[in-house]
Amino acid sequence: MTQKIPKKEVKIDISDGAAIPVRKDLGLFNAWWMTFFGAIGIIIYLCAVKPDPYWRILKFLPDGILVTFQVTILSILLSLVLGLITGLGRLSRNRLINLIASTYVEVIRGIPLLVQLFYIYYALGRIELFKDLPPLAAAVVAMGICYGAYMGEVFRAGIDSIDKGQTEAARSLGFNRAQTMTLVILPQAWRTILPPVGNEFIALLKDSSLVSILAVSDLLRRGREFASESFLYFEAYTMVALVYLVVTLFLSKAVSKMEQRLNYYERD
Amino acid sequence: MSGTRPTIEISNICKSFGQLHALKNVSLSVDTGEKVVIIGPSGSGKSTLLRSINRLETIDSGTIIVNGQDIYASGSDINVIRQELGMVFQSFNIFPHKTVLGNLIMAPMKLKKVPAQDAKKQALNLLRKVGIQEKADVYPSMLSGGQQQRVAIARALAMNPKIMLFDEPTSALDPEMIGEVLDVMVTLAKEGMTMVVVTHEMGFAREVADRIIFMDHGQIVETGTPEHFFTSPEHPRTQKFLSQIL
Numbered sequence: 181m182t183q184k185i186p187k188k189e190v191k192i193d194i195s196d197g198a199a200i201p202v203r204k205d206l207g208l209f210n211a212w213w214m215t216f217f218g219a220i221g222i223i224i225y226l227c228a229v230k231p232d233p234y235w236r237i238l239k240f241l242p243d244g245i246l247v248t249f250q251v252t253i254l255s256i257l258l259s260l261v262l263g264l265i266t267g268l269g270r271l272s273r274n275r276l277i278n279l280i281a282s283t284y285v286e287v288i289r290g291i292p293l294l295v296q297l298f299y300i301y302y303a304l305g306r307i308e309l310f311k312d313l314p315p316l317a318a319a320v321v322a323m324g325i326c327y328g329a330y331m332g333e334v335f336r337a338g339i340d341s342i343d344k345g346q347t348e349a350a351r352s353l354g355f356n357r358a359q360t361m362t363l364v365i366l367p368q369a370w371r372t373i374l375p376p377v378g379n380e381f382i383a384l385l386k387d388s389s390l391v392s393i394l395a396v397s398d399l400l401r402r403g404r405e406f407a408s409e410s411f412l413y414f415e416a417y418t419m420v421a422l423v424y425l426v427v428t429l430f431l432s433k434a435v436s437k438m439e440q441r442l443n444y445y446e447r448d
Numbered sequence: 449m450s451g452t453r454p455t456i457e458i459s460n461i462c463k464s465f466g467q468l469h470a471l472k473n474v475s476l477s478v479d480t481g482e483k484v485v486i487i488g489p490s491g492s493g494k495s496t497l498l499r500s501i502n503r504l505e506t507i508d509s510g511t512i513i514v515n516g517q518d519i520y521a522s523g524s525d526i527n528v529i530r531q532e533l534g535m536v537f538q539s540f541n542i543f544p545h546k547t548v549l550g551n552l553i554m555a556p557m558k559l560k561k562v563p564a565q566d567a568k569k570q571a572l573n574l575l576r577k578v579g580i581q582e583k584a585d586v587y588p589s590m591l592s593g594g595q596q597q598r599v600a601i602a603r604a605l606a607m608n609p610k611i612m613l614f615d616e617p618t619s620a621l622d623p624e625m626i627g628e629v630l631d632v633m634v635t636l637a638k639e640g641m642t643m644v645v646v647t648h649e650m651g652f653a654r655e656v657a658d659r660i661i662f663m664d665h666g667q668i669v670e671t672g673t674p675e676h677f678f679t680s681p682e683h684p685r686t687q688k689f690l691s692q693i694l
Contacts (some may be wrong), residue, residue: 349541349600352502353555353607354531363554367545 216429219422226418233412237403237419244402245423251319251398252385258324259384260377263331268361270336281332288329294390297322301394319391327384334380338373339365371442378435382428389424399423454513455480455611455642456501461510463496463666470496471507472666478611483643485653488663489689494646497663498615501644502526502533515610531559534604538616540596542588548575548599549584552606560607567606574602578632594625598632605636612636614645650694654678662686 226234269281288296300322304310310318342365350360392401403420407413454477463471470493478484486494499505501512503519503526515532517524543551552571556562562570575581578598580591588596597617604612614633618626630652637643637656647653653660654674662670662677662685670683678694681687 343539343541345537345539345541346543348504349535349537349543352504352530352533352535353604354527354559355555356527359558363558364543368543 212429212433216426216433219425219429223419223422223426233410233415234419237406237412237416238423240406241399241402241419241423244397244399245427247316247396248385248388248398248400248427251316251323251388251391251396252381254320255323255327255388256381256384258320259327259331259380262324262328263335266328266332267335267339270332271339285329285332288326293323293326293387294393296326297390297394300325315391315395319388319394319396323384323388323391327380330380331377334373334376335369338369338376341372342368374442375435375439378432378438381435382431385428385431386424454478455482455515456644457511457513458497458501459511459513461497461500461507461512463493463500463505463507469666471500473510474666474668475510476661476668478642478644480610481640481642482658483637483641483645483656484659484661485657486644486646486661486663487648487650487653487689488661488669492663493666494661494663495615496666498613498644498646501613502530502535504535531555531607532610534601534607534609534612536597536600536604536612536614536617538619540593540600540620542591542596542599542603544588547585547587548580548591551588551599551603555603556606571602571606574605575599577605577635578602579628592625593621594628597621597625597629601629601632601636611642611644614643614647616646616648618647618649648693650678662689664689 223234223238227238266281266284269277270285272278272281291299297319301315301318304313304318304321313321339361346364346368347360350364351357355363388398389400392398392404397405400420403416407416410416456476456478458474458476460473460475461471462469462473472493474493474497476484476497486498488494496505500507501514501519507520512519514529517529519526519529543554546554549568549571552574553562553564553567556567556570557564572581572584575584578601580595580598583591583595583599588599591599601612601617617633618629621629626649630649633643633645633652634656643656645652645656657674660672660674660677661668662681662683664685670677670681670686672681677686677690681690
């Protein structure tokens with residue numbers, strides 16, 4: 181009886197972020213609970229049974245976790261801005277803009293992240309204005325530029341997934357292109373974009389461990405510092421890995437909750 | 449047919465999609481208050497013609513004057529012209545992220561700077577007119593196709609357009625919902641709205657049209673009153689089409 185608006189089911193799956201649990205996907209749900217509480221359980225067990233060195237390591241890490249979050253959040257914000265611009269650029273009918281956006285994506289996708297990090301870090305160092313840029317800022321710029329290219333693809337696909345009729349309806353009411361994009365297309369595209377953005381966020385959090393190379397004391401670097409002083413490499417990296425795991429799992433849960441929220445107008 | 453200056457004046461427009469000539473030298477004028485119904489087989493160019501009136505299609509040559517403005521001229525602001533041209537689509541194209549009320553007040557508030565209070569009042573009046581005032585705060589996914597299309601009509605009317613364009617408004621509906629949408633359109637016609645309607649609903653055409661245009665292969669084949677069309681169509685192609693559809 182009820183006729184629904186024709187809609188395309190779109191799922192963008194391009195990143196290597198942790199799998200975001202879907203409500204229907206019970207298997208994954210169980211896997212999530214097992215891994216999450218398993219990891220926490222092991223941390224508690226290790227700290228209780230062998231407080232030295234495990235509890236000492238755990239107390240040593242929080243500064244690094246904070247830096248990791250700082251790098252991740254700032255980088256994701258920068259990459260969202262760059263991604264939106266790139267995505268719109270890739271959809272632009274202006275050939276020059278289109279070419280610039282596409283070239284950016286191609287260049288970034290073709291260079292390993294670690295190489296980009298080194299390159300941008302030292303390239304920025306050569307520019308007078310950025311000479312005294314703190315390592316953290318340089319790391320954020322590098323991560324943001326890199327992830328902006330991936331984010332651009334997410335935005336492009338998300339915007340592309342909205343039915344052309346929506347644009348036509350908005351334009352026929354008298355909205356210009358920019359208004360159509362901000363009032364009609366993006367609010368809808370956001371639902372399609374959010375899951376992959378969440379995935380990118382988690383992937384970025386993991387990749388942010390690369391910035392430890394650039395004298396940024398993130399989680400991994402803190403672990404390394406502890407290890408090099410105490411020579412307890414195995415123990416230090418065990419804790420680092422477990423902390424990354426817990427954080428990543430927690431975030432994937434948060435993203436899936438947010439995703440459910442965003443579906444409010446699809447309730448039947 | 450008030451005899452005033454035509455509201456829409458289409459002169460010699462041509463349009464092709466690659467090899468296909470969608471419109472071949474089509475001319476048509478619509479007077480203020482006139483109801484023109486365009487019929488014809490699919491692929492005859494009727495939707496393309498309608499969509500070119502508010503520049504949803506570009507044309508290759510010819511001119512279209514709407515309310516005295518050449519809509520394809522480089523100097524004219526299409527966004528302003530479109531505010532006077534309400535458009536209803538086959539696939540409704542309701543904004544799913546807004547409530548019914550939100551769909552109706554968005555354009556008046558953003559484009560005409562109508563205060564929220566006034567926009568809401570007008571929207572509720574329009575919803576009453578199309579018979580779904582009780583659905584104001586509901587999201588479109590909860591509505592039937594017929595209800596969505598009535599919301600789409602109300603949304604277009606919220607901009608107080610001078611002309612309404614309908615592109616097969618009932619073609620995507622279940623049969624039992626066609627009536628409710630046509631009723632709204634008939635009411636609108638009786639109120640004197642200038643309307644151009646592409647449809648397959650011959651009953652509607654017979655009841656409402658001042659003039660029926662029959663198109664085939666990108667050209668206007670025959671024009672006439674409903675009586676003429678349904679009793680003594682002249683062109684063999686028209687006769688064939690009507691015999692198949694009636």
